[in-house]
Amino acid sequence: MSKSFLEVDGLSKVYPDGQGGDLTVFEDIRFSLEKGEFVCIIGHSGCGKSTILNVLAGLDEATEGNLVMNGKEVKGPSLERGVVFQNYSLFPWKSALKNITFAVQARWPSWSKEQVREHSERYLKMVGLDHAMHRKPSQLSGGMRQRVSIARAFATQPELLLLDEPFGALDALTRGVIQDELVKIWEETRQTVFMITHDVDEAILLSDRIFLMSNGPNARIAESVSVDMPHPRARATIFQNPSYHKVRDYLVDFLVNRSSTALPEKDGTPKVISPAGGDSAPTPDDDSQSASPAHAVNA
């Protein structure tokens, strides 16, 4: 048994297909995440990405398989695993700030009101929304709402952050701006992030590794692509890096030509690929710094 931060072992999900039979959406999903890593997962619709994420969050149950985080089995939802949902999921009756203090309060029930407020405001500031903190979600644009949602998730400093296509509902320009925000906030906090996306460029900009899923039913995580480019990356300059095009070409080729036939290694783990030719060890460059989730509290 290895000692990765998160171990996912043989996950599968079976639904009744409505005609008396079973439909296996995905099966034998195996991967591990290291502390401080940013990992994206890409795959065509219907391969069960969201279900995998919900299982990681504890909101859904896998039919089979084990999930171990920090040596403990994952059961049910927990504050150690924060989620950013695609449709923001802010409480519309609370202001932006109150949406965050709600989460911070739940995370640290012993904190004083001032402490909760100060901490929440700091994270709102990080996403550039300190000017709009008293507005209700209905008075915010989609992009602003998602920033509040991201601030809420980061503010609770979970061990693992799960982002379910957080920018899927945003227009391209807004999406770029918030990607930059996410890069910035991630550089500051170095949270471990597991994110679903459909956007190849987004995945390359953000991730240390990219998981490629084959098509469902019976989808697998077939390959794990290392993105060997130094952090921090900038949206405006990343395409000048020669590795960028190699990774991008590889991903697009997989999604267009190979996603229906690709298979993982014989032992079920994803094939480790390094299109840019770097060595395949997918450790982020400053792992040590990220290992203390409490450092941001004291800052």
Added chain:
Amino acid sequence: MASLNVRAAVVSITFLILVLGMWEMSAQAPEAETAMTEYERLMGGADQESRVPPPSKVIALAWEELSNPFYDAGANDKGIGIQLAYSIYRVLTGYLAAMAIALPVGFLIGMSPLMYKALNPYIQVLRPISPLAWMPLALFIIQDSDASAIFVIFICSIWPMLLNTAFGVANVREDWINVARTHELGPLRTALTVILPAAAPTILTGMRISIGIAWLVIVAAEMLVGGTGIGYYVWNEWNNLDLASVIFSILMIGVVGMVLDLILGRAQRLVEYKE
């Protein structure tokens, strides 16, 4: 061009004057064409036909009643304020009792599909029963006319609140529940901090419907149980053939009903949210 509000007010008032004017004219007794006989004079006038009193008479009576609304001159002669107070007291007591049951039970039904399925048949059978149909049973069991009237209010206002609460709670967005779950909120805190505010607009709609129905029903209930209250007052004045008082109390029922609805409308606006 005057604002819409001003124009609407002008039309409203014109309409009122027109209707009152027509009413006033039609309610005048016709001039007797021939001199009254001795007998007719002794009988109090030539007109044998009883008429609806004209608005001028109703307004005069209203002025008189409203300038001293709380006088109490024995069982059959109390001020309109006292009668309305009795009715409002009964409505609020029955309504609050219904609320105390409907909100928790509605929550339970809304949150538990099992309880929903188990209790739904009873609700569907009990709900369409006219609240007044309960009156004899209530009188027999409770043996107190005042408490029976309150019970009738209770039984009629419970259903909209119960069903709206259950509906509101059952339809809270899954995402919000998931947010509560990922933040490790216990069932009670989830109910109070997420489900309650999320379902509050629907619940308040139910409460608003209920108070309307309760106010409709109290008049009929008090006509049956008698003694006090605006319903009894209307019936008593009918027995006295004092139609001006009947018309006046009808108007007062409308005004109080409107005020109750306005209060709940305000409360509804307080808990509303835009998605």
